[in-house]
Amino acid sequence: RxxxxxxxxxxxxxxxxxxxxxxxxxxxxxxxxxxxxxxxxxxFGVEPEDVFSSIRRTEAIVLLPGVWGIEPPRSLPPNFKVIHPILPSPAEQIADKAIASFIDSDSCTYNQGLVLISFGTQASLSPSQVDRIARAVSSSPDYCFLWRLPRRNERPPDFREDQLRNLFIAEWLPQNDLLGHPRMRAFVSHVGYGSLYEAAYHGVPLVGIPQFGDQDDSMQRAVRSGWGIRLDKDRFTTLELADAIQRAISPPFRSRAKAWSRRVQAKSGVDEA
CATH class of the missing domain: 1.20.5 (Single alpha-helices involved in coiled-coils or other helix-helix interfaces)
Structure with a gap:
């Protein structure tokens, strides 16, 4: 893919x-x-020598997590079965005290909601991308942003993590639990397959900035099903990102995201497996 x-x-x-x-x-x-x-x-003498080929030759059934409608129609072999996603789960209370304190602070309690920003465990943002995202946050004071920004991402020279009251930056964030927070409004993401279905499970509209691999393919699923907005990782501007966040938060996108949430939560992928 x-x-x-x-x-x-x-x-x-x-x-x-x-x-x-x-x-x-x-x-x-x-x-x-x-x-x-x-x-x-x-x-180290681990057997079998060729695990990949042996699995492909002997596979009895292949389980594909997904939901038709988000997944495009296509023909599958008889031993391929589409099941509901198995990784998303009901949100738990935020255990991290620093995160919980930020969400409950006066600067966040009286605004219009939360926006999560995360680009997964492998993608590294360029200083230009970090700068454009930070400026989009600065231009959106009505929302509080939680940004998972590992230190491997190089910051621009004038970037200061403490310069915005509506921004919380951390090395790691409990993504599933934050997406399930009742005040979460949008998710700015690289749109890996796991992030796609965690957002769908919790009914959170996506603003996708795919970085590589299958992420653009995953983003197209959200765009086609009406609850995602795609931006080009090299060409997006601060204004385009801020506008995309506002569009994603709008009632039409939120309504469609909630409708998909009901479909994704209708069955348990674990039970189907």
Missing amino acids: WFLLDDEPLSFWNRLLNTMLREISRWTVRVIMLRPYTALRAR
Whole structure:
């Protein structure tokens, strides 16, 4: 899924290109991504030697977490079963005292709600991206922002974490619990597959800035199903991001996100599995 075209409907040539890209993706996984693990298995005598191929040859059933409607229609082999997502769960009370204190502070209690910003565990934002996001936060004083910004992300020279009263920055945030907070209004995200369905589960509109891999593919699912807004990671401006957040918070987007939340929560993926 990393490089595949997913516009609907696909032309014949796009389907042909997807077939070629799929084979390139398989080769990439085998030759580049799995090679270090294969070397480690050989070094320490871990059997079987080729786990990836042996699993693919013997798979009896493949479970695909997702919800039709967010997932585009497509044909699947008989042993492929789409089940409801298994990772999202009901939100628990925020245990981190610093986060809870920020949410309950006067500067947040009397504004219009919360916005979560997180780009996952692998993506690293450029100083320019960090600067544009910070300026969008600064231009949106009516909301409180919680931003997961690990130190590996290089800050611009004039960036100060304590300069905005409506911004809380941390190395890690309890994403699922924050998305389920009753005052959460929007989620600015890289839109990994887990983030896509955690947002859908809790009915939080997405402002997606995909960084690499399958993230753009996941973002297109939210856009097509009417509860997501996509921005280009290299070209988005401060004004475009601030405007996208305001649009995502608007009643039409929130209503559609809540409708998808009811569908995602209708069944337990664990029970289906």
